[in-house]
Amino acid sequence: MNPSSASSARVLVAALRASSGPLQAAPWLAAAAGFFLFPGYEPLATQIFVMILFAMSLDLLVGYAGIVTLGHAALFGCGAYTAGILALHGMTDPIATALCAMAAAAAVGLLSGSLMLKTKGLALLMLSLATTELLHEIANKAAFWTGGADGLQGISFGPVLGEFALDFRGRTAYVYSLAALFIVYLFLRALINSPFGWSLRGIRENDARMRALGCSVFSRRLAAYVIASALAGLAGALQAQTTQFVALDSLSFELSGNVLIMLILGGSGRLTGALIGVPVFMFAQDALAKQDPANWYLWQGLILIGLTLFAPGGILGICSRAWRALQRRGGP
Amino acid sequence: MTAPIPCIETVKLTRLFGQVRVTGDVDFALYPGERRALIGPNGAGKTTLVNLLCGRLKPSSGRINLNGVDVSHMSEARRCQLGLGRTFQITSLFPKLTVRQNLFLAVSEHEGLAWRLFRPAFGHSRQMQRVDELLHRIGLADAAEIPVSELAYGRQRLLEIGLALALRPRIILFDEPAAGIPTAERHVILRILASIPKDIAILLIDHDMDLVFKFAEKITVLVQGGILVEGTPKEIAADERVRKVYLGEGTHGRHVTA
């Protein structure tokens, strides 16, 4: 390799390293700026924030604890329906209903997780699917409470913090969901770097070893599962609050699959993967599903197959490899 | 003067796999501070016994006591918390994590840190100090930031031992700690074994007779799931039955010196 390319690589590496602090803050600054710069896009952006929160909660399970689940939608839908049903029956404060939704989802997570996590592999996957199907069936049949196949329509919530109305313009919803996302991000980041978070990594790497270190693997995983469930429930509640509607397919295999794809597209095990995967997925979906929904399925499938065969680390994985290659080019 | 309580003992311990009696009616006792070795020909059931002791396998009948407490149906993790540590014959580490991170996980579990959800893991200075001490103890201080998967096999075996030591156990079961290490380097393992404080009981399972006879104060010989004989290295070396069963009639293999 010639000296000039090596030295330009070195300069690039140094520049990226120096800006890594600001780089981390960049997405949040961009989101904050978007509020002022792109009026009219609030509803789409809010949807993206909610999905990122949902995907991050999944990352805790899939990327850190090593629990592969296709049933995360069960907790999302649980939170959504809880918030919606409470609003229809008089409790309209967004934050209060969000907290109740988190509690409900955590409870469901505790119940289903206690059984699911006693199994592994196929049985665990199957139970995660079965939980979602079970809740889906219940929501479908208990139409009196849930609106059945039509979903919960026309739910309205009170103003956030008593001040900011969740109006059709969506400005409050934007700030509200972005704030929630940011807080959850900080929470998860602290959790990931705590001894608890590291023990989850240990369990993912070698659970037999963790047992031999005195770790009660089951309860540790269950704790992670309950936390992830509560956060998924929060995402569901936010969606109900910002769209004023809860669809039956918030309890579907399809949603579980989609959020998993969004996460993997960005790269799991990095927390920030969700920040990238979700917008990319949603823009792709918007662009490709326009002509024909079947078309979108085809693309989704091909992307998934392509990802697993060629880029298992997702977009961030590709960036990571490129970064390492760049560092090597810059010389020792 | 009351008899000392064994730190680990089994009472008529039996384990069946289908019809096969892999462990049969074993009465075994290890006392605090003892340096014991467990030997036996292949298929004698040594690994099964170790797995029974540490809780990986449940007994078909009989009891296991840890410091007088019946742990026969306790989980592996629980026994570990009660002071039982072990190393694995086939290296069982956290391959993508660094040596330091591996040790930290062990220290974190032992010190009950693992339920702390918020403070950064590596900001716990006291625990990080312990990790540094362990790194020096097992001689891996220079490799602290290297991922385990990139570590030489011999050094991985040292880390195996380090993880067990991190738990400050009262008993350590060493399952073939020198497995796969060239003879010339085995003295490093022996040195670490020798440096373990006298209040910790050690049960060493190994095929390397040199290591066994240099290390053990007392040897237990296991044959076909049952204890054949127990005694000092000198007694075992002289025992006819041991020679026959273990070393074969022609005494090929390592020549045993007491």
Add this chain to the structure above:
Amino acid sequence: MTTVVTILFFGVAYGMILYLISVGLSVTMGLMGFINLAHGVFAMLGGYVTVTLMNRLGVPFFPSLAAACAAVTVLGFVLERGLYARLYGRSELDQVLFSMGLIFVAVAIARMVWGPLAQPIQLPDYLKGQTDVLGVSLPAYRITLVAFGAVVVGGLWLVFDRTLFGARIRAAVDNHDMAEAIGIDTSRLFAVTFGLGTGLAALGGGLGADVLAIVPSYPLLYIVYFLIVVAVGGLGSIKGPFIAALFIGLADTACKYAVPEAGAIFVFLLVYILLLWRPNGIISRSRADG
């Protein structure tokens, strides 16, 4: 009494279909350790090909079925060698994602080729009527399902327990490395077994076209049930899933009859209880370990 017999019968027939489709999944999962969520795709294709041959080309029912099975077996063989084999050592997550990708592609293609509606199936006349069995009038079609299922179970048991091929499969399920060491060509075994497993699924899909409707979202709709049969029955066995499938078929039919408003809820609750009791499946092939 008639009701009980009818429920029993319908339940068994349904169970047979589930078994036919899921047994291939159980064996290949036990054999290759590969989590293949896309198994339903092969059942769906069996259904589509059968129905297309019958409706477009006027081929009679059983020959269509046979052709569909043959076609899907070949497809399965090819996919295994070409795609699945690349992912054998990979993590569970990668396998799940890959098989999900296959599902999406198959669903999309099915919708593009055959449209979104359920395929109408015209059973041959001799299967349309009712026959009297033990004083109860039962549909000939479902009697055929039960008969087929029984024959297949018997045949599979024979192959597994009595032939060299079956012995090789059992050996490789038990201990892959050892099987290789004694000279079993595991890659070829995988490919052939996978092909046969998918062929059986196609049989189940085509035969059961009236029980599990042939729609493009077939693999998504019914995957839970196939997974339940395999998880409850135990991986790598042919007897476990049989019991599990019958049980699920009976339970689902009985519950839907007794409490139609509750739908599938009871079956899922039952599955939870079953797995609480036996996390490794009813007939587990794993070592007797604590």
